[in-house]
Amino acid sequence: MTIDDIWSCMVSRDGAVCTVALAGEIDMSVHEAVLAVLLLEIDASGTDAVRVDLAAVSFLGSAGLRVLVEAKQAAEARACTFVVTGAKGPVRQVLEISELLGLLTEDGPSTSL
Amino acid sequence: MTIDDIWSCMVSRDGAVCTVALAGEIDMSVHEAVLAVLLLEIDASGTDAVRVDLAAVSFLGSAGLRVLVEAKQAAEARACTFVVTGAKGPVRQVLEISELLGLLTEDGPSTSL
Amino acid sequence: MPFDRTSLPPPGSVLLTDWTLAGSHDLRRLRADVADVLAGQRIPAARMLDAVPDKMSTAASELATNALCHGAPPTRVSLRRHAGAFIVDVTDADIHRFPVPVTGPTDGWGLRIVDGLADLTGWYTDEQVKHVWAQFTMPLWPLTA
Amino acid sequence: MPFDRTSLPPPGSVLLTDWTLAGSHDLRRLRADVADVLAGQRIPAARMLDAVPDKMSTAASELATNALCHGAPPTRVSLRRHAGAFIVDVTDADIHRFPVPVTGPTDGWGLRIVDGLADLTGWYTDEQVKHVWAQFTMPLWPLTA
Ligand SMILES: Nc1ncnc2c1ncn2[C@@H]1O[C@H](COP(=O)(O)OP(=O)(O)O)[C@@H](O)[C@H]1O
Numbered sequence A, B: 001m002t003i004d005d006i007w008s009c010m011v012s013r014d015g016a017v018c019t020v021a022l023a024g025e026i027d028m029s030v031h032e033a034v035l036a037v038l039l040l041e042i043d044a045s046g047t048d049a050v051r052v053d054l055a056a057v058s059f060l061g062s063a064g065l066r067v068l069v070e071a072k073q074a075a076e077a078r079a080c081t082f083v084v085t086g087a088k089g090p091v092r093q094v095l096e097i098s099e100l101l102g103l104l105t106e107d108g109p110s111t112s113l
Numbered sequence C, D: 001m002p003f004d005r006t007s008l009p010p011p012g013s014v015l016l017t018d019w020t021l022a023g024s025h026d027l028r029r030l031r032a033d034v035a036d037v038l039a040g041q042r043i044p045a046a047r048m049l050d051a052v053p054d055k056m057s058t059a060a061s062e063l064a065t066n067a068l069c070h071g072a073p074p075t076r077v078s079l080r081r082h083a084g085a086f087i088v089d090v091t092d093a094d095i096h097r098f099p100v101p102v103t104g105p106t107d108g109w110g111l112r113i114v115d116g117l118a119d120l121t122g123w124y125t126d127e128q129v130k131h132v133w134a135q136f137t138m139p140l141w142p143l144t145a
């Protein structure tokens, strides 16, 4: 058995903008933990915007999509901006197929990175 | 305003042993997110033991202590081993003052690192 | 609409490997193994693997996730080969509940992802288990002038 | 037992700095600022700062956390100097609820940490606000032979 890095998140803040940088594989075995982190940052006092950086995410499945959509809905309900950045490769493809690229990212469906 | 790294967690796995490496400052503004991550790893199918590595934690306050104690209790309730490692400096001092070093770590109260 | 009625995969495919999953912590290993097995296959000269390993690894993970969440154990995944294509087939023991295309904002992403990635998808039941499958054709090399 | 009855800090201390906290996201900055202000103080020749900045930064954070969680706004933190010691004093506007030592497995760590770190602790109310304070004495250099 080898040691596997499963996932990680790094939370940083620039004034009222909170960035959550996720890494690793976001599947159903970790989606609850990721959602919990995102919802708490969205609810945090002093937060106007949450950016989720997916640059280091190597797998994002349907459970990960659901997390992003639920976080987006929660953010909208409290007038917090929520945006996803850095998706590339298979992660970006999953966002494209699901037609969520426009909803979740700033670059929209027609821009390619 | 500068960008502050607030906290981060990295979850890795070696067979049935899950390691959660925390970093940054664990205070009341992040304790719920940290607890959510720990409880989900404790409950994960295929996990027998959870190790929390505090080596990169620079501040651990009462909210952080509460998280560790609650996680320990949850782990015991499902026969999962829960152990804290790597505490040093002010973090270790807080564990010593609160007399939790023996309960939470393997080295116990009399060993100094 | 895919997954909206039963359909069989093309007959005559050959089993390459299979896996039994105990829980969601096995998904990660499944994804890596699927990509590895595909990367080790001999590819016909006219075709290329291209993004098939990534796509099938995602599809296998999604179908197995559904079997774990909505079906009944055991969850078995097999990878099969059929001429210029590969098939991932996931079985679970619930023959009374089956894939239902859903289009909510938070639900139904699993089947939509598989449909978007695969060239052909379907499901059927036999007496013991339900099969949900997806087929991926290796692209042909573009003809050079 | 500390914090179990009202007591005043030593009289005649001098205010160094104060902060007003809007919420828990200000705790981090408070901790850094407390340590910075202390590091910039002139220290009497016979004494050293030693671990006082770390300890006071933790104590200030704990007392402010309590004011935010259990007291009423505004939460104000002041750092005062008194001869060979520093005092952190946290006020909030709730003069009817006050520190209560608690010894459960999951609760009561805040006051226990402050008690463990500080040399003297206490609380009192005036007409507007409640004060909870902790005093830290700079250690004397050991006498050399
Ligand atoms: N293996 C399965 N066994 C039983 N039902 C399934 C299976 N796979 C899918 N389904 C049904 O199809 C629906 C849609 O699946 P999916 O698109 O993966 O979305 P979700 O899992 O978010 O509901 C599920 O809600 C479930 O009712």
Ligand SMILES: Nc1ncnc2c1ncn2[C@@H]1O[C@H](COP(=O)(O)OP(=O)(O)O)[C@@H](O)[C@H]1O
Pocket: B062, D066, D067, D069, D070, D071, D072, D092, D094, D097, D098, D099, D100, D101, D102, D106, D107, D108, D109, D110, D111, D112, D132
């Ligand atoms: N500033 C305050 N205002 C009102 N009550 C307080 C204040 N500080 C502490 N307390 C009381 O003292 C108790 C113990 O505080 P503490 O040791 O920090 O533990 P905890 O916050 O986990 O309860 C609190 O539960 C609260 O009832």
